[in-house]
Amino acid sequence: MKRIPEYKVSLLPTAAITGVFCLILFISSAYGIRLTTVKHLFDITHNFSQPSDIAVSKDGLIYVVDGVNNSIKVFNQGGKFVFSFGSQGTLNGQFQFPMGIDVGSSGKVYVADSGNHRIQIFGPNGNYLNQIKLRSKLKSADPTDVLANEALNRLYVADNDNHYILVYDLSNLQLLQTLGAPGIEEREFRYPFQMAFDRNKYIFVTDVVNTRVQVFNPEGLFVTVIGGWGVEKGHFFRPKGIAVDKHSRVYVSDSYMGVIQVFKNNGEFYSAISDQGKTSVKKFVTPSGLFIDNNRLYVVEMFADKISVYNLAGDTE
């Protein structure tokens, strides 16, 4: 496992001043946690039934996967309902409990239609365009998330049950590559779930039962892992949603602990999300899908059947 610590220990403890400084540092580290505060803007509720993922288009439209309702619901930046599409079924444009979503730079909407074992592609208005029937090495693939890099013509699909990331060519919708395998080692997964890009189009994948995030470069080469097993800061119990901000900080939701942790892109724990003005870690209700758009953080709270929208305010020590 490749890990690149950013901080290095320096041995300059010969002066009392330095000792005092270290003492202060010890106290702050032993009894506190860095918090990244968020300011609650509004919630989106629209008769959701266990929503799972969210994506925002360049035009600012907010697309929410309302999975048990077999629908994609679309809202404006103010959280006002605009339109929806989809219904239960197997026909084009219909869904069987979809889970993940992404909106490409072109405005195309990619939906992981889990129960129908396919990715469906829609226009920005929800008009059906095309689909990819997933093939997998093992049993039929049940995609839980999708990630589109239209500049590279790549589409990444989390094949949850089979523990792969499938890479498709968007130009011809053909399978290019299968990343990973079942297991606990690097480049292996136990239930890959949701994915996000950073600004360099590195791919961040939550690896649920391995309680970690794995990072790949755009070509699919393994880079590093984030997190590990446990409940201490920097650890995960049930990592689910993931998003990367403009500073390349990685936000990971833990649905059981109900927290969102922030990591540096080298995997180092950075902070935990807190409400502005509060000194404690913020508790969410089964936080699942995450999305960061400019300075906004969207959190899908699955069991609460809502999307909570925040402004990323800043950090406090």
Add this chain to the structure above:
Amino acid sequence: MKIVDITLSIFSLIAFSLVLHLDNSYAEQVQAPRNPDSAKECAICHYNWIDTFYIDGRGSDLVEYQTEKVAAKPEICFSCHDGSVVDSRARVYNDLRHKINKPPPANMNIPKIFPMDKDGNMQCSTCHTAHGVASEMGIEKTIFIRASNKDSGMCRMCHADKDGGPKFGNHPVGPSEMKIPQQLLDYGAVVGEGKNNIICETCHTVHGSPNESFLIESARNSRMCLECHADKNIFTPEGKRNHFHVINAVPGKVKIPADLINKGAKLGPNGEIICQTCHKIHNSTIETNLLLIKKDDKSGLCLTCHTDKQYLANTKHNLNHSAPDEKNLEGKTVKEGGLCSPCHLPHKEARQAGEGSDFTTQLCMSCHKKGNIAEKAIPADYKHPVDVNPFAIDNPDILLTTIGVKKEELKLPLFNKYGAQDINGTVTCATCHDPHRWRSDSTEGEINKDVKGDHTTSFLRRSSPELCSECHNTKFAIANSKHDIEKVAPEEKNYIDQTIAESGLCGVCHIIHGGQESYLWGRKMTTKSGFVAMDLCTSCHNDKGMASKKVIKEHSHPVNVSPSEKRLSTTLPLFDKNGKVSKEGVMACQTCHDPHRWDPAKIIKEDHSRDEGNSQNSFLRLENSPSPKLCENCHREQAYVEKTDHDLIVTAPTEKNIAGQTPSESGTCGVCHLVHNGKNKVKLWAQGFGDGASIMDMMCNTCHSDGGVAKAKIPQIDTHPDDMLITNAGRDIKGSPNFFPIFDKGTGNSSTVGNISCASCHAVHQWDPRFFVKGKGANIEGTSTDSFLRHQTYDLLCVDCHGLDALFRFKYYHDPEDRVEKATGPVIPSISR
């Protein structure tokens, strides 16, 4: 303390702090679990076993210290079953699942292997455990459960009272002859091992059902039951209706008793009858068909709801009395099948259908036909029509209706072809007869199969004539009139030798089963005119008949002629030769008379059978006085006479016609024209005759003469020289502006050659030729532009001889003085009468 000691102490402190700092900054990096292999695999569900909690005994910066056992809490399960590991969102986590967070029923014996939580509530862990047994059915079906669920074995461990099949009051389980339908399998039905093995999960699914009782399809609309029991459906797959007990319909008159509901009967969401209204699928106390009430020879189950049918037991329709050996299509006698079973089986047809276009009639005729058990009571050939919609009137403009009630007010039932009551249905046997009740006014019956019924019994829904009046209430005004035989001739008998006491009021003239073809006529017809409608009336109105004093003789209004041939139209009913109402028919007595109603203006309930008639009543369809509405219906142009000088109701109300009637009694028209039995053929003239050269003049001069009612209007000269033969060729077209009629001297018929008469210049029914209106009710002095004159044009016949000037001096021709002094036209010879 030495300085070196102090220095050492400070250094040690700094060093210790540094070590701690280093350790902590390292901790900010990802820290590997201290016991990753064993701790994680268990603690991944046993959250409180995580080292931080279990070994260190504390919480973390992210979460509080946890000691509670949460491994089987829904939140832990959902943390994987939210789709991130297994997608159970729709099947489990939308409340469509076996109850959790609640205790099991108090009387349920839960085996100890199914643990409750600390509060005694069921949780996911009650059935599921990660440490469960291997299932023979495969991991996909029964993962992580505490016991093998082969053939729903685990379900039965708690729900033992639902097991065992019909002997224990439950739906059969186990291998079945019946194939489990594919549709049910598609919905998620699970079949046990072996062929068609019915198990709990064939009907129920523990997770994800939106239906009641976790059924894979709702039974509230009977669909779940009908998936397998399709042969019980009232509709065939092709959409045809079976004659079975109705399901999925809200009962009409039938009320489901509370007692049945208390016994477990269920209804659809809107109160519909469903399979479970009669059948109890689990915990029924009755093994046979899992019914809610035991079947018996008295049809107790049926009569629980159909209480109004219980009186059948005391009637001839109880086959125990009339045909105990008769078997239904199930091969059962009434004793074996129950009281209702000879005619009704809930899920089969009970009898071979008889004749008829609707099921109700077919059911009746299945017995009431030759060779069958009710052959003694076969309706005769001519009977009250069935399979007709009483509200379907061909032409509502005709002043004759077959039914006098509004659709929504009809109390008698109509039926659709499937035998279901339907307000848009048709008349059937069961419209008038309630086969379950001998007398409508009593619950007592008549079990003697040889007893003949009458108009108060015979399974009639009401006694006659009240029964008839339910539809034909417009006819019911006949009561207490001259046509009410009970009042005028109670001993008279109808065609089948019944007095009115036996036949009922309507039965005097109409025999419902076995009457004569037209109108089910129940009286002997004495004439055969070729027009049945008239012959009906002459059954009584003949010299030897019951109405011998009211016989229509010569010099009466014509009948059996078509008004259209006379260029007349009418909204009064016309009749074809068979007596049926027809727009192309001819006039009959019934055209002007409604034999069921004495007074067209009002219904008289008191006895008026001895009243003498006039033009306001006399069974006329429309009153004819003071306004001549009846005559006007055909003779519209003649009706302009109303309220003119020629309307004697206005100008001479005390005058009488030759029948001795005042104008009010005879009506405006009856003053001059006697409709029945007049003395004169010409124009049915109702007055005497005055002087005159022709019959037309004689009729006018009856009044326009000394001593006559119009003595003030006697023209001194009213004739034209006889020797001047006149022809009116070109001016003999009625309705044209230059119409100038000439009449035959003797007959008054229209002629083209002859002499002029009063009526040549005068249209006696219209005051002003310019206005087609009635008069104003005032006796006014006329001018040369009105005065009942015909059209004034420059093309009248007079101009031929008398020049244009004559046209402006009509009145001159009746005044000898004017004729002499003011004559400027041609010399006219002096003429005297």
